[in-house]
Structures are given as C-alpha cells and as structure tokens.
Amino acid sequence: MKRPHLLRSAASAGRFLRRDKKALIGSIILFVLLVIAAFPSWFTPDDPAAEVYNPGAGLSWAHPLGTTSFGQDVFSQVMAGTRQSVMIALVVGFLCTILSVAVGVTAAYAGGLIDDTLSLVTDVILVIPTFPLIIVIAAYTKSASFWTIVFVLVVTGWSYGARQLRVQALSLRNRDYLLAARARGESSWYIISVELIPPMTSLIVANFLGAALYAVLAAAGLQFVGLGNVNTESWGTMLYWAQNNEALSAGLPLWALAPGIMIAILGSALALLNYAFDEVSNPALRPVAGRRRRKAVA
Amino acid sequence: MRFLVRRVGFLLVTLWAALTVNFFIPRLMPGNPAEAILAQFHGRLNPSALKAIEVALGIGGHQNLFTSYVDYLRNTLTGNFGISFSQGNVSVASLISRALPWSLGLVGISTIIGFVFGTVIGAVVAWRRGGTMDNVLPPTFIIVSAFPYFWVGLLSIWLFSLTLNWFPTLGGYTATSTLSWSWSSFTDILSHAVLPAFTIVITSVGGWILTMRNNMITVVAEDYVKMARAKGLTPRRILWQYAGRNALLPNLTGFAMSLGFVISGAILVEYVFNYPGVGFLLLQAVNNEDYPLMQALFFLIAVVVIVAIFISDIATALLDPRTRNNR
C-alpha cells in the first residue's frame, strides 16, 4: 500500500516539473544554488575574507563585482554566502514543516478539546507579530548563532502552515475512505500516516517551500540589522557591512545590491516552486490554454 | 454579535500572551539576561533609569516571580513604561507617542493602498482568465514578492534618490527644518514618504494580487456566478457584486494574517530610510540595549496588529451575513 503511492508521487513530480515552466525555472535555480552552497570553493576565485585587494575598485575581470571598502572581492563573498542562506532555508523549512504537520494533523484528527487548545495556540502565535519578536529574542542573546536563529525562526514560523494543514486534514478526515479504515479497525497511526498524510503531500511541500522562503527573508533581515553573527559570511551580513559603510553613497552600489540580488533569486526560486505546488493542490489555478483570449465569463 | 464577542475574547487572550511572552523572554534566555542586565547597569545608571529597567523587566527588589509578573502587567496596562536611558532619559511613553504617528501614516497608508490595488488588480486579472495579463502578472509578482523589503528599499534609494535625484534619501523630513502645520512642511513630509511607501507597496501588492486572483478563480467557477450570467446581469455587476464580493471575504482574513508580515517588512524599511517611526525606534533600542524601550515597543506593535485584525474582523462581519448570525 505504501510503496506504490510514493513511487507514483515521484513519477508524477517528474512529469509535473517538465510541464510547468514556473516549477522548472524554480528547480533549476534552486539546484544551481544548492551546488554553490555545497561546493563554495569551486566558485570563489578569491578568499572571501581576505582584505588584500584594492578597496573600492570598480568592475574588472579580476573582480567581476568589484571590491568592498575593506578590499575584499565581492563576487567571492557573494558565492561563499550562499551556504548559510541555503542551509537556513532548508533547516528551518524542514523543522517548521514537521511541526506544522504534527500540530495541524493532530488537531484535525483528535478534534474536541485537543483541537480547540492547539488551534488557540496556533492562532495566537500567528497573530503575534513575529519579526519584532525575533528582534527582541535576538537582542537578548546578543550575537545570535546559526542555531539560535534557526530556533527563533522555527518557533515563530510554524503556525501558518499548521493552520492550513489543519483545514485540509479536516476536510479529508470525514471522507468515506477514512471512516472505512476506522471501521476496519486500523490503528490511528496507520490512518494518519498512510491514509491521511499522503493526499496532502502537495500542500505539505508547498508549506515547506513557504517556510523556507520566510526563513531566508527573516534571517537576512536579522543579519542586515546586525543581529546575526556579523563575522560569518552570509548575504545578510554582507548587506550589514555594506550599509554600515554607506556603500550606496560611496559609489560601491554592487556591494549592497549583489547580495540582495542573490537573496531575491533564492527567494524567487522558492516562491515559484511554492506557487507551482499550490497549483497542484488546486487544479483550477493552473494556466489556461489561451489559444484565443478567453474571458472568464461570456 | 456572538462572532465579534468571540473574536474580542480571542484577541484579548492574544494580547495577554504577547505580554507574558514579553515578560518571560529575558528570563528564559540562557544565562538569565534579566539579572545580568540589572547587574551590568547597576553602577552605571541613575536610580530612575534603573527603576525603568526594573519596571520593564519586571524584576528588582527580591520579589518572587508571581509578584513581579503582576507588577509588570499593572505597569504595562497603565502605560507606565519607564524611562529610556539611551534617548536622553525621556519617558518611553513620550518617545513612542512621537514616533507612532509616523509609522501609522507610512505603514497604514501604504498597506491600505497595497491592499486596495492588489485586490482590484487581482479581481480583474482573474476575470480575464487566459489573457495576457493573467499569464504575465502572476509569475512577475510571485518573483517580486520574494524580494526582501529592505533590499527593494536600498534599490529605490540607489536608483531614485542617489542616481536620479528625484527624492530625498533619508528621514521623515528635512533634518534641518522644523515641522509646522504649513504647506511646505506637508510637501516636505510627502516627498520623504514617497520612496518608503513605494517600497512597501511594491513588495506587498504582489501577495494581495495573487491571493485575490486565486480566490476569484475559485469563486467564478461557482454555480451562483453561472446563475448570475443566466439571469443576464451585466458583466460589471457580476464581477463586483457576485464574484468580487465573495472572493473578497477570505482575502480579508488573509489580510489580517499577513499584517504581521507587512509590519516586519515595514520595520526594515524604516531602518533603511531612517524613517522616524516605531520600527526605526525599535532597532535603535536594540542597538543601544535599551530594554525598557524595546519591550514597550514590542507590546505596542502587538497591540497595533491586534487592533488592525479586529478592524478587519468587523469589516468581514459587515460584508458576510453568515458570520453575523451563525458563528
């Protein structure tokens, strides 16, 4: 029972990627970034931290994106920074998704008081403005390490997904095939893991992507204002240093813009894939063949 | 009515949760920063500033946790936030009341503009399904909405201010002038507000467009829209009264939920532009380790979000007859 469904999903995922241009572009970008993150040394012609070059230099073959006011090569820095951002995206995305699924599905399946309590907690966390909260937490821990940031982002980011998954799980819960499984005497674990979760796969994946996107932007924001560890290499900290050295007015716009472009690229890839998976869950959103322009209503 | 009562109850619970979280964070962090902070500042500050920290962190003396908590709640709810030692020992409350109008103006207006634009564009795009707009806009805005707010701010500064010189770069108003109820002040403020507002609108509008478009697509497929066509109503009436009205409802709920996200972005935008609002104040407080100010601001932001959500709940109740009676 389990095997075929997963294999079927994998096969349809492949077909889906080939068909939907958005998903294709998103996946390609993501793949490239993953490679850069895994093997940064392939892409960094110079040591990113070495302050040996001519500071404030313009574009040249040696320094495709110029240098910083400290004399570092911007291009190498940008490439080296990929790893942190990608890692945060993946780790936070993964942990958030697990939490969302656990809370959302439990609430929907258990119902009653458990559902009410979990939903209340979810909604409260959802309402409390997370970024100020993150700022406050990060401020108390001074220079936040990677894992602190991850912890903070996960704790504040799981609630949106939990809400979405709960709604879908609720709609599935009363479907006949689940009632049939219960009548057969299957254990709750079986029902949840084999019958309830697989149909929600595309929503879960969409959630993962959404959480990853949130993590990238929030982490970058934190680092930008100096709340991350300013001595690591990441896009956010590059922006921090650039901002603090007035890169824009000093005629070194690329120092500030390049890391931002990378964040935007990673973010776009995640957003495109997220949207593509939304379309999988809701077929009505899929692109309409516009052979000739159709209005929704005649 | 019952619906609103339930919502008010929920929002009060959330407010309480925000307060409690605010109280416990310094205590729960490893190394108990609350005590450490107090010890650190002990010799350095005058008594009233120390008192401010105690009020903010709810510690001081050797009270037990519960009494401190109650004191803290009482202080916060009566507006006694203490003194900000990093901003010249002014009372926190007055600092906040000075900064709040700037944020409310900038963020409030930008969010409303973004929401209205986004909703209208989303509705129209979905209406012309399969047209050029429908094929081009969604992917474009998916990408744009993934840009970090502060980077778009930086980009606008570089492009429109430094390079093209159309708008001033930083601040809410020209630093050297004084504000007054005059036309020149007004235009000054306006010109300083354009870029930050533009940043917020551009980054958030994509989200509204996409949500509204998706809702519209679902709604347009509903039977009552088909029925409206069968009745021979004008397309305009169908678009707004039948499709739009029903698609807007989940959008309003979504608006409330994403408000937190918009505010987060707004904080960074204020930072980038040095706009003298609440977000900028918060980040200054963080950099200066001004905890009373920080805590008060967090509480305030939570209150603003909660109030905004309540307002959108009222709007939903007004538009959707079902919520008025049933829930």
Next chain:
Amino acid sequence: MSTPVLEVRDLRVEYSTPAGPAEAVAGVSFDLAPGEFLAIVGESGCGKSTLLFSIAQLLTYPAETVGGSVKFDGVDLTTLSPEELRQHRWRDISVVMQSAMNALNPTLSIGAQLADACRAHTDWDDEKIAQRSAEVLEMVSIDVTHLKSFPFQLSGGMRQRAMIAMALLLEPKLIIMDEPTSALDVVAQRSLMRQVENLRRELGFAVLFVTHDMSVVSHFSDRLAVMYAGEIVELGTTREVFDRPRHPYSSGLMDAFPSIVGAMKELTGIAGNPPSLVDPPQGCLFAPRCHFATDECREFRPELISVEGHAVRCHLVNPRVVT
C-alpha cells in the same frame, strides 16, 4: 403548428482534456413546442447537463459548443453577440439549477437577487420590483418576509422554491431545469414537481427538464428523451417511452427500476461502462453493451429516425437503408 419555442439542430459540444477533445454532446436535434414539458433522462455523464447549458449559452472553458444551432422563437442564439444574448436572458429563457445552496449568492439577500434580475431587464421602479417579487414568492408559497433573508437562512426546499420563483420573475417562455430535485427528499421532490406543474398550467411556459431519475418526471412530462453518451437514443411521448421502450438502452433503464405494484421482477442492470468520449467507438455508441448488437451495429452509427412521432436511434428498430 405554431413556431416551436426551441429548435435545436445538430448541437455539438466538446470538452478539451489533456487526452484530447471529448465529445460530450454528439449532434443533438429536437423541437420544443410552446408550453410543452420535455424531460431528458440519462445516466451520470451522458451529457444531459452539458446539453442544457449549451442550449442556455452558459458553457465555460473547458467546454465549448463547436457546432449546430439553437433557435429560440426563430432566432439562432449561437450567432448572437454577448450583449444581444443578454437581452434574451431571463426574459425569454430562465434557468433553475441543481443546488440552490450553490446557485444563490451567499452574500446577497433573496430580495436583492430578485431585484437584480428585474433591474437588468426592465425599467421598473422599486415599488414595482417589490410588488412583483412578492407575487412570485407567493406563487411558490414562500412568506414575503423572506425577501430580507439570506440563502443560508432558508431550508433546502425553500431555497429550491425561491429559485423557481426567481425563474418566473419576467414570465419567460421557456424554463430550463437542471436536476432541481436531486438534492431533495422524496416528499419534497413530489411537492416541488406538483408546484412546477401547477404554475406551468397557469402561466403556460415550456419546460426543459434534465434528470437521472425518471420516476420524478414520469407523471408530469409530455415527452421524454433518453440520452446516452451525448446522443439522444429515443424520443417520444412519456407514456410510449415508459410502456414500450424501443431502444435497448431505454428498456434496460426501465427494467432497472423496481415497481411497487405488480409481480416481483428480478432487477437487472446494464452491464459495462459508457464509452470513452475522447475515442468513441466507430459504430453505435451503445453497441459494446448491447445484448442484441450485430456487426452492422458495430460498424455503422445509427441515425435518430422518427416513425409516427416516436424517434429511435437503433439499426434493429429502424433498419439501415443501404443505397
């Protein structure tokens, strides 16, 4: 013979699917006389609802009318522009849909939805609109105070009756009904049908009624059409089709319904499944399931041929004339 209120000729509708176009309505033709009640009966997926919405010009992507004509009072609706079409809507042809819960705008009151239709087609003032709305509600036995109610506040039966009231607003010549009784219990069904019948007798509109349950229409319809895989396979007076079904599919359908009176018969179904609409069989569409199919049936598509006012699409009933 006065002009038929509806003349459908060779209507074809296709759905675009990933596997190619599926022909949901494969060349349907029939006439409807003024004041006549024609019921169209068939299993799920036979194309009857699609046919209905195609006639009413209400199809949307992925469905599309690809051929044929629909003449209302002599005017071909398929050739009209959307604005011209709009003029005919509701005034001449109104629609009653299957699920009133879904067909009524949840955020507008009943009164507002009735007023909508009035304002779109007439220049009545508010007073006249209110008066007419009250009139139609009374016709279907709904209390006038419900003009202010919202759809969710009414019971299922009431909502369905409200839809019928709405359909009567502008005194149309033709009312199209898509399984309006499916969502109701048996008693409510009967009551609704009686009401429709009384109104029809009084006001004289024609009815095109689609259902998968023929017992609902058996006492009310003048003529009965049986549909299969997008084609009409039998069309005749209700009594004739019921008592003496000629097409193998029709008789299969009749046999599938147990009768309360008379001897107990063994229930027989119709084995097999409807054909693929993307890749239909070359010959008769029913041949794969038909007990009596011959080679000729499998090779040549039968035409709908009318003999003494009773039309059947079957080689065995109306043998092919080979020229």
